[in-house]
Amino acid sequence: MSFITSFCCRSSAVSWLPASLLFVGNIYAGSRALSRLDIPFFFTLQNSSHVVTYFITTALHREKHKTHQLKTISMGLMLLSAVNLPLWDPQVDRSAYLWAVCHLLCAGAYKAFEFHKSSNLSDCEQYCINCLFSVLVLALAAHPTGDLTGALEFPSLYSGVFHCGCGASALLGFLLLLVTVKLKRGLSSEHVGIWIFISKVTAMSLSPLVFTVNINTSSFVCVLMGLVGEALLVFSDRDSQLG
Structure with a gap:
């Protein structure tokens, strides 16, 4: 019995390696982008990972995927804000935005893999595999x-x-991870999404007090547009669960 359990765990770990590779790309590209971008801009670009996840899940499960109008609007706003942000950034860094694109692609693909890949691994086990693989x-x-x-x-x-x-x-x-797991166990997915949204807004609001943030009116509108899109995404997920 222990041999069978060990074999199943080993098989699950091997099947999780593609996600671990995406995890490495996620953390490295995200670190490179965040080192050169202001926090409000980074979060605005990072929100586009939801669009990547949405497109991947729609392509893989087109016949089972139901499109909600509110969710479509939220995806459009997040994508529009991310596309226009480099055009209005007062000190655009092409390398930083290139790393940000790599980050959001890896993050979006990781979420899609995590959501649709059936695995016997817990969240902590997945994170441990990701850490070991990334260190290697x-x-x-x-x-x-x-x-x-x-x-x-x-x-x-x-x-x-x-x-x-x-x-x-x-x-x-x-x-x-421990905080996230505790939130998921004690709260519904709707409330978890709300707390994540609040934490992002708080980080954006406090970042000018710690770092120098160069932002103009146009780029600020892009940031607000991205936040509105994420807020609509949270409400669309709630409506889909209630429906």
Whole structure:
């Protein structure tokens, strides 16, 4: 019996590796983008990952997918805000936006994989596999003789800053996972979405107090448009559950 359980867990872990690869792309591209973008702009672009997830799930399950008008409007607003933001950014950084696009593509594909992939793994087990896989990939890429070191500008494997950053990221990510799991167990998905939305709005509002944020009227409208789109997405998910 223990052999069968071990084999099933091993099989589930192997089947989860594509998601782990997307997780690595998600965290690395997101870190590169966030290091060069203001937090309100980063969240506005990150919201477009919902659009990527929506398109993937619609393409894979077209016959089972029901389109709600409110959800379509929310997707349109989030996509429109993300597309127009680089045009109105007062100090646009092309490299930062390129990394942001890679981040939202990986994040959206990861959500679609997580939602439709039947797995016997718990959230904590999935996160542990993601962390182990990311440490392996990033450590190999950060090695001084690695081919990816120069291409992706990884820091040296022996950099203390690199080690501290990885450790802090893993610790904070695990704590965030525990909070998310606790929220999912104690609250409905609707309320979880509301709390995530509130946390993003709070982070955007407080970011100018900690960092220098260069924003003009046009880019501010793009940020607001993205927030409105995410708010409509939360309400559309609630309506679909009630329906």
